[in-house]
Amino acid sequence: MNINIENIRKDFPILGQQVYGKPLVYLDNAATTQKPKQVIQAISDYYSLFNSNIHRGVHYLSQEATQAFEETREIIRQFINAENKKEIIFTKGATDSLNIIASSFAKSFINEGDEIIISSLEHHSNIVPWQFVCKERGAKLRIIPLNEIGEIDMAAFQKLINNRTRIVAVAHVSNALGTIVPVKDIIEIAHNHAIPVLIDGAQAVPHMKVDVRDLGCDFYCFSAHKMYGPMGIGILFGKEEFLEKIPPYQGGGEMIKTVTFENSTYGDLPFKFEAGTPNVAGVAGFKAAIDYLNNLGMERVAAYESSLYKYAVDALKNIDGLQIIGSGTNKTSVISFLMKGIHHYDTGTILDRFGIAVRTGHHCAQPVMDLFHIPGTIRASFGLYNTHQEVNKLVEALLKLKEMFGN
């Protein structure tokens, strides 16, 4: 069964908007996706019907809200095929998840002279938390280089591993280029050396079926807002054995068993990592987003986006002077490109006037840009509601742009 795009688009109220009198063409899905009315409704319903604090109330509403919250944890467990609900921790988003792991893992496992491996295509949020760790604990950050088309150099990765390596933390999909990283191979290699692996899946989960047990990763992070859910909510998956061994990140209510002024004992998983009142409305919206994706089926989403991506690449390649950055073959629906002789900021400005929303700049992945010796790119990133006509509009606008700049 194919995806019915017309019906899908009707689910997303914002897509009906006009900008500068032109229909909005939203191609900035890697930054954040739009929300279907089911998600918006779920958030509104939560505040209209269920709002109350969870896990602590004896009263009816609190029980209802708690039940919905914990049901969502189970739905997410199923969505990524984790073994146990305890391994699903609600966070503020991928950045929050990455900071929790970097900080807490380091306290238990990283000491002076130890090494952490990341790759050259990481988002800043999988670089900077590790730099903090290195500074605090006297550890060293080792970087897997990329080849000339923006793929991880696996041979170089193997050479970086040594007996001081404590963790490998890599993106599943590059946000700047869309390159899919062979994380399963990376995990296997690291595990052969008994090194745990964290995967930053912020750009993967929205586009493909992710199975953390099949991957075998020890930690996996993602954000709801990049997969049609609300902002301010995300997931940290961690294998139980590791989450048990590392200390909590924040202290507060919800995460404790007993508190005296001398000492506190921590609660069980997953609550140990969920200090304070969580974003319950966000979780309600997240559930609706997962239901939405499950209804469509991730395989169908992936197949549709892949055909749209191929169509877009072929169409863009026909434009004289357009250069696609990162030409790896295994990619999600992200196209990073440059127009010869036209600054990316100028391109973004003119596309905006045509009602086309793209991202320009370094995409929080400056090391990737440095590799290609460019200050930034124009990034068109597609979601499940984008259409072939929208790709055509992008092409038309780029041709007009060339005309305006006389090249």
Next chain:
Amino acid sequence: MTIAETQNKIITEFQYFDDWMDKYNYLIELGMSLPVMDDKFKIKSNLISGCQSRVWLHASYKDGKIRFEADGDAVITKGIISMLIRVFSGQTPDDIINASLDFIDQIGLKEHLSPTRSNGLVSMTKQLKLYALAFKTKNE
């Protein structure tokens, strides 16, 4: 011509354009014809922060007036700078410090030039005024 007169002149010029594309074509033309800046001025201390593209601004002072020169990577941004230079270059520090920029609102590019855009218009204007203030204090 005073700062106010130049601004009025720009506003009148923009009245001839019917649609956004003509306006941007004009900005692009202005940007492309902005005189190239001497490389010796393209230094870090002349870079304006707050722009998505690089913009350099240099000022010199002669006979009570300030002369501005600028350059950048992005043509549309250069077009905007070119208008700012046209308004401010050759004016006295006092006039620059006290000037208000109304032409931006009136040439119909507000959505592009609004302060929330990271085009650096705010930083550019601030930098122009800072230069004026610096020359004023130095020469008083």
